[in-house]
Amino acid sequence: MSMLAASPRLTVPLNERDHVIGPETAPVTVVEYGDYECPYCGAAHPVTKALQHAMGDKLRFAYRHFPLSQIHPHSYQAAEAAEAAGAQERFWEMHDVLFENQTRLSTQELLAHAGALGLELERFAADLAQHRHAPKIREDFLSGVRSGVNGTPTFFINDVRHDGGYDLASMLKAVQL
Numbered sequence: 001m002s003m004l005a006a007s008p009r010l011t012v013p014l015n016e017r018d019h020v021i022g023p024e025t026a027p028v029t030v031v032e033y034g035d036y037e038c039p040y041c042g043a044a045h046p047v048t049k050a051l052q053h054a055m056g057d058k059l060r061f062a063y064r065h066f067p068l069s070q071i072h073p074h075s076y077q078a079a080e081a082a083e084a085a086g087a088q089e090r091f092w093e094m095h096d097v098l099f100e101n102q103t104r105l106s107t108q109e110l111l112a113h114a115g116a117l118g119l120e121l122e123r124f125a126a127d128l129a130q131h132r133h134a135p136k137i138r139e140d141f142l143s144g145v146r147s148g149v150n151g152t153p154t155f156f157i158n159d160v161r162h163d164g165g166y167d168l169a170s171m172l173k174a175v176q177l
Contacts, residue, residue: 008148010159014062017136019091021052022060028175029060031156033144036079036098037072037105038152044166045099051171059175063095064140066152074105076137081110083133084124085117093117 010031014020018031032048034041052061065082067075078098085094097113098105104113107128114124127133144154148161155162157174164170 007163008161010156010161011146012143013159014060017139018062018064019086019095020060020062021092023057024060026055026058026060028055028058029062029158030171030175031062031064033064033066033140033147033149033152033154033156035065035067035072035075035152036082037075037102038068039102040151041153042099042102044153045096047166047168047171050168051175054168054172055175064144065137066141066144066149066154067137068152077107077110077128078105079137079140080128080131080133081105081114081124083136084127085114085119087127087133088119088123090117090119094119 014029014031022029030048030051032044034044048061052059065079067079069076082091082094082098085091094113094117097117101109101113110128111121111125115121147156148154153166155166155171162171162174164174
């Protein structure tokens with residue numbers, strides 16, 4: 001007798017702490033667990049942007065941190081930089097800059113990115129130095145572990161882990177209602 005295992009499900013629902021683009025009423029919600037230094041996440045980034053564009057108001061997209069810092073040494077601080085920018089209402093702008101500059105994630109380069117975005121640099125630098133947003137990143141990471149995330153990027157479509165490809169054609173097919 002053969003039994004197919006059900007795909008893992010998102011164990012922590014989206015909440016007010018998440019970074020979300022798109023209406024709460026959208027019929028499709030995609031949650032990505034990612035790592036800013038991961039080359040596969042870097043390849044998926046333009047796909048998620050194209051998916052958002054193609055789906056418009058039918059898609060709600062959220063990003064959660066899953067830094068694999070043992071293999072990507074800058075990933076954790078990059079996640080902290082995204083959250084520090086988020087504290088200044090610029091999460092998504094920093095999110096894009098980090099993915100567009102995956103080989104430029106040192107502390108000095110993160111400060112330069114923040115400056116280019118017009119962030120308040122003293123506050124941003126203090127957030128990084130004091131690891132002010134580390135608890136949020138840990139919570140994202142642990143929620144990913146509990147949801148069956150074992151690599152990046154991992155996508156959940158309407159709370160079910162997407163185990164298919166993350167090229168645009170595969171993602172569009174997966175989100176079709």
